[in-house]
Amino acid sequence: ARPPITRSSTGFEIDYKENGVVVRIGTDRSFLPGEMSLTNRYDWLHIDLYKARVNAALVKSAPLKKPVREVKVTEFDELCSIGLRLSRKPISKRIYQDASTGDVVVTLQYKEALSEEETQEVRNEQVADNNPDIHDQLEAERSRWLIDTVVIDPGHGGKDPGAIGYDKLREKDVVLSIGLMLGEMIQKKLPGINLIYTRRDDTFVELRRRTQIANENNGKVFISIHANANKNSGARGFETYLLGAEKGDQARNVAERENAVIKFEDSQNQTHYKGINTILATMATSAFMRQSEHLASSVQNGMADRIRTLDMKNRGVKQAPFWVMVGASMPCVLVETGFITNKSEARILKSSENQERIANGIFSGLTRFKEDYENAI
Missing domain, CATH: 3.40.630.40 (Zn-dependent exopeptidases)
Known part of the structure; x- marks a missing residue:
């Protein structure tokens, strides 16, 4: 069975900060380098987690405010994707697993200056490598569902x-x-x-x-x-x-x-x-x-x-x-x-x-x- 990534009712949070957005996904497992990725498709940002599952109801219940307009969950055989529909593109984005909490963290920066809290989060990160093999597998999984x-x-x-x-x-x-x-x-x-x-x-x-x-x-x-x-x-x-x-x-x-x-x-x-x-x-x-x-x-x-x-x-x-x-x-x-x-x-x-x-x-x-x-x- 695919391991769940949401561990409790507080396992998915969207934190709206002055200079951007921080998404936290509570997990009960570690992700290998390349098993986490961010992909832009039109005005959607997809948080892709390889060999994982999410609690869709919990994700969809997250409060929405600009720049996050909509949240969707799509599950494939080997991939779970959380889609964020954004009103505007961030200056930068990154995904990592917090070493202290185990949470998968996504940061979307909309202003140049980072807060102290976000700076500390970056220090704790385990950055996902750009593993081409994993990326190809993710794209192959997604392409199966394209309307072709x-x-x-x-x-x-x-x-x-x-x-x-x-x-x-x-x-x-x-x-x-x-x-x-x-x-x-x-x-x-x-x-x-x-x-x-x-x-x-x-x-x-x-x-x-x-x-x-x-x-x-x-x-x-x-x-x-x-x-x-x-x-x-x-x-x-x-x-x-x-x-x-x-x-x-x-x-x-x-x-x-x-x-x-x-x-x-x-x-x-x-x-x-x-x-x-x-x-x-x-x-x-x-x-x-x-x-x-x-x-x-x-x-x-x-x-x-x-x-x-x-x-x-x-x-x-x-x-x-x-x-x-x-x-x-x-x-x-x-x-x-x-x-x-x-x-x-x-x-x-x-x-x-x-x-x-x-x-x-x-x-x-x-x-x-x-x-x-x-x-x-």
């Missing part, structure tokens, strides 16, 4: 047309076009991203095969794109779903319609879908629920911003048990881009110009999520 592969899943396809809307507009055609446009934006504006499609043409892909494709390609984000439908032709708006128990009849109806694609699969494959309890059990054990919530919120906000002139109702973020997201080992969302059964929205969804706006909204949300997620690791 995005999976785009245009819903339905082939023998499954999806919803048939106003003027015989087919869901499978609309969402494929939006998905391909989204992919083009990612390739152009985020060239380092590995892009995976579950389909790039009018092909039928089984529900469970879609997340298998995502997992086989080590996807870091899964975005399933759909168009909504309702017997009430007045229903309108766009919404983003994450995997979960439905809350209300509307969410249940959407999930039942999207899950109905099972009828197009071979009878042998249909035995894999054992009912709602399987979905909920998978959801409950998912390690990516919180990230999926953040992704869904970012995408919904991005859509709202980019298509605000189209008079489409913002129906918000919801959750429902969609089979297409079951088994995805990554943050995943399902985007309902509008109601294909609504005359006005069907015309919007049919327009290439508006499809591009919708794709741009999803892209904006993905970009925001990527920045927030990577800044915190």
Whole structure:
């Protein structure tokens, strides 16, 4: 088991001084040279502790004041990282283990003069060496969590047309076009991203095969794109779903319609879908629920911003048990881009110009999520 670094309720403190900030992490072990490091990523300063763990609740309960705006904890297999979001960069920074107390100490200097107390702390320090091997291991551990592969899943396809809307507009055609446009934006504006499609043409892909494709390609984000439908032709708006128990009849109806694609699969494959309890059990054990919530919120906000002139109702973020997201080992969302059964929205969804706006909204949300997620690791 990885040794804990927080030893008691007083094991994490942020001391705001006149000339800077001192962070103290109570420990019950010694750290070898190179097992402690400080890394800057955008406006975040990361305190990286190799082969260690922290009490996340204790860290997050620390009082915040300028220049510390936010504190986050991220744990990897071999690394614990405490992230401090700073309002401004310090003049200097250092990390060491106090010889007298065993505390891991981080000092951030914002003025030239050091106080007597800080000067004494420096005398007691055991400075962490710049060990390139340890640094490489830390970077390798962090790189595993960077969002470097995005999976785009245009819903339905082939023998499954999806919803048939106003003027015989087919869901499978609309969402494929939006998905391909989204992919083009990612390739152009985020060239380092590995892009995976579950389909790039009018092909039928089984529900469970879609997340298998995502997992086989080590996807870091899964975005399933759909168009909504309702017997009430007045229903309108766009919404983003994450995997979960439905809350209300509307969410249940959407999930039942999207899950109905099972009828197009071979009878042998249909035995894999054992009912709602399987979905909920998978959801409950998912390690990516919180990230999926953040992704869904970012995408919904991005859509709202980019298509605000189209008079489409913002129906918000919801959750429902969609089979297409079951088994995805990554943050995943399902985007309902509008109601294909609504005359006005069907015309919007049919327009290439508006499809591009919708794709741009999803892209904006993905970009925001990527920045927030990577800044915190």
